[in-house]
Each structure stands twice: as C-alpha cells, then as structure tokens.
Amino acid sequence: MMTTDTKGAGRAIPSAGPDFEHLLAQEVVIEASQGAASTGAQAIAPDHSPRAPVRSTDAPPLGLLSVAATGADLQREVEQFLYRQAELLDGKHWQAWIDLFDDAGVYWMPVTREQTDWEGSPSIFAEDKLMMEIRKGRVSHPNAWSQAPMWETNHLVSHVALESVDGSTVQVRSRFHMMELRRDHVRHFGGTYRHTLVRDAAGALRIRLQRVDLFNGQAPFDYVLQIWV
Amino acid sequence: MNIAALVEPDRVHKTVYTDQQIFDAEMQKIWERTWVYCGHVSQVPHAGDYHAVTIGRQPMIMVRQPDGGVQVLYNRCPHRGVQVVGNLKGNTGSSFVCSYHAWSFHLDGSVRAIPLAKGYEGTRMTRDNPDCGMKRAARVDSYRGFVFASLSDEGPSLPEFLGEARIGFDDMCDRSPVGEVEVVPICHRVIQHSNWKFFMENQLDALHPSVTHQSTGISAGRVEKRLKAQKSAVPLYYHYLSTFASSFEQWDAVQTINFPHGHGLLKAYMGLRPQDPDTLEYEALLKQAHGEQRAEEYLSRSIHHVLIYPYLSVQSPLQQLRCLRPIAPDKTLSEIWHFRLKGAPEAIYRRSLWYYNLVNSPATMINADDLENWTKGQWGLSSNGGDWVSFHRYFGDDREENGVTYSNHGTSEAVMRSQFRAWSQYMQAE
Numbered sequence: 001m002m003t004t005d006t007k008g009a010g011r012a013i014p015s016a017g018p019d020f021e022h023l024l025a026q027e028v029v030i031e032a033s034q035g036a037a038s039t040g041a042q043a044i045a046p047d048h049s050p051r052a053p054v055r056s057t058d059a060p061p062l063g064l065l066s067v068a069a070t071g072a073d074l075q076r077e078v079e080q081f082l083y084r085q086a087e088l089l090d091g092k093h094w095q096a097w098i099d100l101f102d103d104a105g106v107y108w109m110p111v112t113r114e115q116t117d118w119e120g121s122p123s124i125f126a127e128d129k130l131m132m133e134i135r136k137g138r139v140s141h142p143n144a145w146s147q148a149p150m151w152e153t154n155h156l157v158s159h160v161a162l163e164s165v166d167g168s169t170v171q172v173r174s175r176f177h178m179m180e181l182r183r184d185h186v187r188h189f190g191g192t193y194r195h196t197l198v199r200d201a202a203g204a205l206r207i208r209l210q211r212v213d214l215f216n217g218q219a220p221f222d223y224v225l226q227i228w229v
Numbered sequence: 230m231n232i233a234a235l236v237e238p239d240r241v242h243k244t245v246y247t248d249q250q251i252f253d254a255e256m257q258k259i260w261e262r263t264w265v266y267c268g269h270v271s272q273v274p275h276a277g278d279y280h281a282v283t284i285g286r287q288p289m290i291m292v293r294q295p296d297g298g299v300q301v302l303y304n305r306c307p308h309r310g311v312q313v314v315g316n317l318k319g320n321t322g323s324s325f326v327c328s329y330h331a332w333s334f335h336l337d338g339s340v341r342a343i344p345l346a347k348g349y350e351g352t353r354m355t356r357d358n359p360d361c362g363m364k365r366a367a368r369v370d371s372y373r374g375f376v377f378a379s380l381s382d383e384g385p386s387l388p389e390f391l392g393e394a395r396i397g398f399d400d401m402c403d404r405s406p407v408g409e410v411e412v413v414p415i416c417h418r419v420i421q422h423s424n425w426k427f428f429m430e431n432q433l434d435a436l437h438p439s440v441t442h443q444s445t446g447i448s449a450g451r452v453e454k455r456l457k458a459q460k461s462a463v464p465l466y467y468h469y470l471s472t473f474a475s476s477f478e479q480w481d482a483v484q485t486i487n488f489p490h491g492h493g494l495l496k497a498y499m500g501l502r503p504q505d506p507d508t509l510e511y512e513a514l515l516k517q518a519h520g521e522q523r524a525e526e527y528l529s530r531s532i533h534h535v536l537i538y539p540y541l542s543v544q545s546p547l548q549q550l551r552c553l554r555p556i557a558p559d560k561t562l563s564e565i566w567h568f569r570l571k572g573a574p575e576a577i578y579r580r581s582l583w584y585y586n587l588v589n590s591p592a593t594m595i596n597a598d599d600l601e602n603w604t605k606g607q608w609g610l611s612s613n614g615g616d617w618v619s620f621h622r623y624f625g626d627d628r629e630e631n632g633v634t635y636s637n638h639g640t641s642e643a644v645m646r647s648q649f650r651a652w653s654q655y656m657q658a659e
Contacts, residue, residue: 109592111415120575122415122567122585125592130452134470137448138594144444146597220418220562221591223600 070162078172078197079160081205086155086176089228094136097228101129102198102206107228109212118209124217125228132228139226146226149183153227157193168199169208176212178229187222189229191215230254236653238646239624240617243610245652246424252558259539259655260285262381264390266541266552267291267301269568270374271411277320277336283554284380289366290314291376292321294336301366301378302338308354313363325363338363373398374409393633394492397535397543403527405570406518410548417565417591423603425539425555428563429648431599432534432542433495435480435639436622438473441602445594446474466583468500473595483533483639489632491538491651493644496531499546507576514573538651547581549589559607565589620645 081100088097101107108118109125118126127135139147156177163171171194178189196209212229230250235242245251265284272280273293280291281304288304290313304312306327313325313334324341325334333341340361349355366378370387375398377387388395402408421428431437439446449470456463486494502508516524534544540553548568555561567585569578588595610618623641627634636643 111417120579120582122413122417122582122590124417124590126586130456134445134449134452134467135594137451138445141444141448144598145441146601148601220420222420223422224419224590224597225592226594226597 070165074165074170075160075162077205078162078170081197082157082160082172082174082193082195085207085210086157090153090155094140098129098132098136100207101132101210102200102208103129105129105207105209107132107207107210107212109214109217109229111217113213118211124214124225125212127228135228150181151183151226152181154179170197170205171195172197176229182223189214189216189225191217191229232653232656236649239621240619241649243616243618246426246607246610246618247558249558251656252424252555254656255539256285256555258658259652260555261287262379262384263655264368264370264377264379264384264387266537267376267378269410269412269566270299270371270376272318272414273299275320277322278318279314279321280318281314281316284366284378287380288312289378290325291378292336295323299369299371299376300337301369301376303364303366305363306332307340307361307363308332332361334363338365373402390490391537392490392492393486393488394490394494394535394537396494396532397537397545400527400530400532400535400545401543401548401568401570403519404515404546404548404573406514406572408518409571410568411571413567413569415567417589419563419565419591419596419600420556421561421563421600421603422559423561423600423607424558425553425561426648427603427606428542428551428553428561429491429536429539430645431603432536433485433493433644435483435485435495436477437599437602438480439475439477441598442473442595444598445470446472450474462503462505464583465500465503465580466587469584469587470594472500477640481638481640485636485639485641485644487627487634487636487643487647489651491536491648493536493538493647495533495535495639497533498531499533501546501580502528507574507580511574511577518572538648544584547584549581549585551589559611620649 085097085100088100105128106118107125107127108123110118110121110123115121115123138144157174159173159175161173163173165171174193174195176191176193180187180189191212191214194209194211194213195207196211197205198208200206214229235245235251261284267282267284267289268280268291270293272278273291276293276295276297278293282289282291282301290302290304292300292302294300304314306313306329308327308330311327311329313327314321315328321336324336327333331342331344335341340356343349343356343361346356354361366380367382368379368387370377372387372391372395377390379387384390391398402410449467453463453467453471456467484496486496488494502512512524512528515528518524519527530546532545534542536542540555542551544550548570550566550568552564552566553561554564565585567582567589587593620642623636623638623643624646626638627636627641627643629635634643634647
C-alpha cells in the first residue's frame with residue numbers, strides 16, 4: 001500500500017535545485033499489505049511460478065557418540081590417525097599413505113552427496129589399492145609431465161566426530177581443508193571425510209573406506225586433481 | 230584481418246590461437262552460425278525441464294515443451310534484458326518468470342503475461358508484438374536424441390552439417406539393443422587454460438599418447454602384467470590406461486579419416502569384445518535385437534572416437550562425450566558427459582564407467598598431462614620465439630577421395646590440416 005506524507009516538506013537536500021527539492025519533499029512509503037489483496041507479481045499471475053517450494057533437507061542423523069560412551073582414548077586414537085593420514089599426503093609419502101588402507105580398502109570421491117556406492121556411478125576418484133598403486137607409480141615417474149611444476153599441498157583436519165562403533169569397526173566423520181600450490185597459484189578444496197576404520201591383525205586402525213565429499217565437487221575444475229585429497 | 234595469410238596448407242600462424250579479435254570472429258562466424266550441440270533429450274525428460282547452455286557468446290536455454298518437443302531459447306527477458314534462468318538446470322513448471330518484473334513466458338518463449346499490462350497500452354511493447362517473447366534459436370534439430378541449435382537461418386541442415394561424422398551418434402546408439410542412449414545426469418566441467426583448438430587437434434593426434442601419457446601407461450601396464458601372471462581374467466580398465474603407452478609404431482598403424490567441415494574419426498579397436506560372460510550375454514542381446522549380421526557390424530566397428538568440428542568429441546564405443554565451450558582465446562570450458570545404453574546389461578555400463586572415471590574425471594590420470602601440454606602450448610605460442618605452428622608431418626602423403634582425407638599413417642598431421650581447411654572456410658565467409 002502506498003501513502004504520501006508531506007510532513008517532511010521543509011527538509012532540504014543541499015544544492016539539488018528548487019524543482020528537484022519539491023519532488024523529493026513528497027516522501028513515499030511502501031508498506032507490505034496486511035492480509036489485503038495480494039500484490040505485485042502475485043496479483044498478476046498467482047501461479048506465475050508453479051514450481052515446488054524449495055524445502056530444506058533433513059538434518060543428517062547426529063549419531064555422535066559421547067566421549068563417555070566411546071572413551072577418550074578411542075577419540076584421540078582416531079584423531080591422531082586422521083592427522084597422520086593428512087600428513088602423509090602433504091609429505092608425499094605415497095606408499096605409507098596407501099599402507100594405511102586395509103587390503104579391501106577404497107578411496108572414493110563421489111560427485112554428489114547423494115551417491116551411496118563407490119561403484120556404479122560417476123566419481124571423481126574411485127580407487128582400490130591396485131589403482132592407488134597405479135596413481136602412485138604415475139606421479140612418481142620422471143615423465144609425469146603434469147607434476148613437473150612445483151606443487152605442494154597443506155591439509156587441515158578438524159570436527160572429528162565418531163558416528164558409531166561396532167566391534168572393531170569405527171565410523172568417523174570429519175572436515176578437511178586442503179590448499180594446493182601449483183606453479184604460482186593456490187587452489188582451495190574443502191569438504192567432509194567419512195572414514196570407515198577397521199583393525200588389522202596387530203590391532204592398528206586401517207581404512208576400509210575413505211569417502212571424500214568435496215563441497216565444490218560440482219563446480220568447474222580449474223585444471224584437475226592429481227593426488228588424493 | 231587477412232585469414233588467408235594466416236593459414237597455409239602445411240602450417241598456421243600462431244595468432245589463430247592467441248588473438249582476441251580472431252577469437253571474437255570465431256564466435257561470430259563459426260559458433261553463432263553453425264549447428265552447436267546443446268545436450269541430449271534425456272537431460273530434460275519432463276515438460277518444463279531445462280538446461281542452460283552457451284552457444285558462442287550467447288546464453289541459451291534448452292527446454293522440454295508440453296508437446297514433448299525440445300526448444301532452444303535465448304536466456305534473456307525481452308523487457309529489460311535480464312537473464313531469465315539463473316542456474317544451470319532445473320524445472321520451471323509451465324512457464325518462465327523473470328525475477329526482475331515478473332514478465333512470464335510459455336515454454337516455447339512466447340509471452341504469457343505482462344504485469345500491469347495497461348501501462349504498455351499505446352506503446353509498441355504490447356503483447357501482440359512478437360518481440361515481447363523470449364527469442365528462439367533460429368533452428369533446432371536433433372539426431373538420435375542429440376539436440377543441436379543454429380543461431381542462423383542460413384547454412385546447411387543438421388544432417389548436411391554432420392555428414393559422415395554422424396557415425397559417432399549412430400555407433401553409440403546402435404550398441405543399445407533398443408537403439409537409444411540416456412544421459413547419466415552428472416556433468417564434469419573442466420577448464421583448460423588454452424585455446425579450444427589444442428583440444429580438437431589433440432583428440433585425433435596419435436603421435437602424442439606414448440609421449441604425453443607415458444607415465445600412466447607404464448604404471449598401469451606394470452600392474453596389468455602382474456595381474457595377468459597371477460590370474461587369467463584381468464579387468465579391461467587396466468588396459469584402458471596401459472594402452473596409452475603403446476609404441477609409436479602401433480599408433481602409426483591407426484588410421485584417421487578426415488571429413489568435410491573439419492570433422493574426423495580416429496580408428497582403433499578398443500578391445501571391447503573379451504569372451505567373458507557379461508560381454509557374451511550383451512552380444513547375444515544385441516544379435517537378438519538387430520539380427521546376427523547387423524549386430525556383428527555394430528560390434529566390430531573400429532572407432533576410437535569421432536570429432537564434430539569445432540567443439541565435440543564423441544567416444545562412441547564407451548558412450549562418452551566432451552563438448553567445448555570457448556570462453557577466451559586462452560580459456561576453454563569442457564563439459565564431459567556419460568551415457569547408458571538403454572536395454573544393455575549393467576555390467577556393460579560399468580565397464581564404460583571405468584573409462585569415464587579414469588580418463589575423463591576431474592582426477593584423470595590421462596587428461597592431466599594433456600592439459601599441462603596445452604597450457605604450455607598457449608604460453609609458447611604467445612611468445613616471440615617463432616611465428617608458425619608446423620603441421621608438416623606426412624604432408625602430401627594422405628589419400629583424398631570425394632572430399633574425405635584418409636591418412637596413410639596414424640601419426641599424420643592430416644587431422645590438423647583438415648581442421649584448418651574448414652576453419653578458414655568458416656572464417657572467410659561473409
């Protein structure tokens with residue numbers, strides 16, 4: 001609803017000239033209508049945008065286990081394990097990094113959060129240990145041309161939350177931020193790790209599945225990724 | 230701009246890769262005139278489904294109509310010129326509505342409602358004026374479900390434009406028992422910091438794989454060999470990678486076929502017919518559907534991939550497609566799609582998916598080295614270290630019949646010479 005108010009008629013805007021000042025003196029107030037006839041686009045075409053409303057998606061099950069339930073020792077052990085995973089990547093210790101995986105271990109970076117299986121739909125990375133070995137062999141080769149320019153990565157891992165503990169299997173969620181230097185430019189990648197961890201014969205943690213959801217996985221890639229994130 | 234002076238039969242001047250004026254002319258004379266790929270019909274299955282697509286410098290929308298057809302519209306409101314859709318894809322319901330002043334349009338672009346229409350009475354912008362609708366692409370056509378648009382009324386029809394290169398789409402669809410493919414609704418987008426021509430030349434360049442992709446080919450070959458020694462059946466996807474390290478002689482034995490309009494084809498048998506139960510089941514299905522003879526013809530086609538010049542690479546035997554959207558002389562976006570063969574066993578899809586993941590994903594161990602070459606190529610051509618790009622390899626050696634050039638050597642630079650013949654024709658047109 002529009003109303004005019006001439007009470008402010010005396011208010012001057014400096015050096016705007018008398019005619020202009022006169023026009024501005026009429027203050028126009030636009031208020032939302034109070035339950036009266038619909039306004040604007042609604043009045044002209046009530047169904048002008050007959051699309052489904054955008055719903056917020058359901059919150060993921062929190063599922064976080066309290067430290068009291070799991071023990072501070074497990075929380076700390078898992079955190080240290082995830083930090084080591086990131087440090088091995090930043091240090092380019094490829095074999096030591098691959099050794100963190102269980103024999104049936106898989107490294108998977110889906111394109112969308114909705115994907116549930118590492119096989120059967122397009123992925124950015126979908127690698128078992130043999131494919132990891134191929135990637136390691138490739139980036140270590142003197143003629144891996146794309147790796148000739150100076151490059152480094154720096155990972156931060158945080159928000160480590162144990163989702164479930166079932167016998168020797170631990171499901172853990174965390175966040176990461178990776179900066180990558182390539183030639184003279186820095187790129188940023190961030191997102192969520194979901195690790196399924198198991199125990200080897202010696203009782204040490206091993207990765208059965210490292211799922212990496214890049215928050216910008218569907219944006220255009222400026223160049224491509226060459227090393228696990 | 231003297232195009233004829235820039236393109237010689239055996240070499241081209243570096244500026245065709247680096248010059249902004251030439252790039253602008255390419256957008257105007259090639260992309261905004263010829264047939265450009267928009268997408269596959271299965272990307273927009275329901276009325277109101279749309280995909281935003283760039284043709285040259287023009288923002289367009291491919292949208293499914295209520296009658297089942299597909300239309301391509303300029304993404305521009307006729308009122309004040311604002312883009313009507315602001316995202317890549319979605320469903321717009323029964324109409325488009327501009328977010329600025331609520332002008333609304335039917336799915337074919339015609340105007341549906343103008344807000345407060347009284348305010349336009351007596352002006353030339355009343356709803357009976359066709360300029361009140363969203364402008365349509367001059368021509369829209371499709372071939373086997375692949376939709377193209379041309380922003381010009383003139384020029385060859387889509388079948389004439391595609392010519393023999395339509396085999397790329399035939400080969401992909403014929404491999405389905407029902408003769409159709411459907412898109413996998415994920416698109417990888419990768420930006421290359423180089424001119425679009427690097428990509429098009431590289432696609433049929435059989436001289437580069439064993440050099441550029443040596444590290445990956447050797448590393449994969451080592452694992453493949455070890456597995457073969459351990460067991461009899463080794464998944465095909467190791468071979469996808471190891472084959473890149475094939476010898477110069479092997480690559481040289483592969484033929485290229487270069488069609489009019491710059492299109493081309495690289496032959497090569499992809500080893501897609503192992504005698505495993507999945508392949509046998511699939512081949513039986515195909516024979517049941519198409520008959521023994523035709524199925525055999527489809528399965529034994531020797532195609533590595535097919536180029537639709539100047540922007541599309543169709544890898545039909547593995548159902549993938551890469552489409553270029555040039556942004557600047559030194560910047561190109563590629564859109565990478567994957568398709569399912571309708572009616573084929575899941576295992577056949579998964580086999581091709583490995584190629585999509587290993588070669589075409591944004592973590593590819595193959596294209597990474599191509600991208601690096603093209604970046605360095607762009608820099609090299611921007612320098613004053615030389616003026617010409619050489620395409621002399623096997624110059625004068627190729628066989629020409631009815632406007633089609635067959636290379637006698639896989640490593641012949643006939644591919645680039647053919648592409649530039651088409652390029653200069655486009656660029657010298659009025």
